[in-house]
Amino acid sequence: MAVLTREVIRRELESGRLRIEPCEPDQIGPASVDLTLGDEIRLIEPGAAPIPIREGTDYRTLTRVVPLDSPYVLEPGVTIHGITRERITLPGNLCGFLEGRSQFARLGLMIHVTSAFVQPGVSNRQVLEMSNVSNHPLEIHAGVRLCQLVLMRAEGDAAYRGRFADQERI
Numbered sequence: 398m399a400v401l402t403r404e405v406i407r408r409e410l411e412s413g414r415l416r417i418e419p420c421e422p423d424q425i426g427p428a429s430v431d432l433t434l435g436d437e438i439r440l441i442e443p444g445a446a447p448i449p450i451r452e453g454t455d456y457r458t459l460t461r462v463v464p465l466d467s468p469y470v471l472e473p474g475v476t477i478h479g480i481t482r483e484r485i486t487l488p489g490n491l492c493g494f495l496e497g498r499s500q501f502a503r504l505g506l507m508i509h510v511t512s513a514f515v516q517p518g519v520s521n522r523q524v525l526e527m528s529n530v531s532n533h534p535l536e537i538h539a540g541v542r543l544c545q546l547v548l549m550r551a552e553g554d555a556a557y558r559g560r561f562a563d564q565e566r567i
Contacts, residue, residue, distance in 0.1 A: 399549060400428050400548070430546045432482070434465070435481060435539065436466075437464050438462070439460045439461065460478070465539040476510065478526060481525065494515065495544050506535055
């Protein structure tokens with residue numbers, strides 16, 4: 398696997414094989430594409446009973462969606478879900494990883510705790526599992542470029558058709 402650089406990303410976008418919608422030219426960095434936080438977040442309900450970690454557990458039954466009309470204060474030790482404003486469509490031979498941006502990581506904002514892999518062949522918006530690992534509250538704002546997508550060429554072709562293949566909301 399090889400990481401795609403700016404010129405290769407631009408060529409893939411121009412050919413239509415890779416789609417990131419919406420995408421401004423200045424979102425494309427030397428070897429990644431900046432992605433922005435959308436207009437809603439998902440919160441785990443306070444005071445919930447212990448959450449079973451097993452097949453079939455559905456996070457949606459334990460959480461609620463909140464519009465991000467105003468900044469949300471993310472307290473230390475808390476995890477929320479956000480979703481990218483951009484819809485990512487990858488061809489079968491491209492995959493990627495979502496990574497936090499260092500300017501926010503240095504303040505304690507983790508963008509993806511564990512599941513940062515973007516499967517080949519997806520066409521959806523990406524959920525961000527945001528956690529505050531600092532000892533200070535952090536204000537979360539819609540429309541901020543919080544993370545970056547690092548793209549790689551895969552050997553062979555594949556298409557993700559799993560549980561979150563058509564994800565449009567968190």
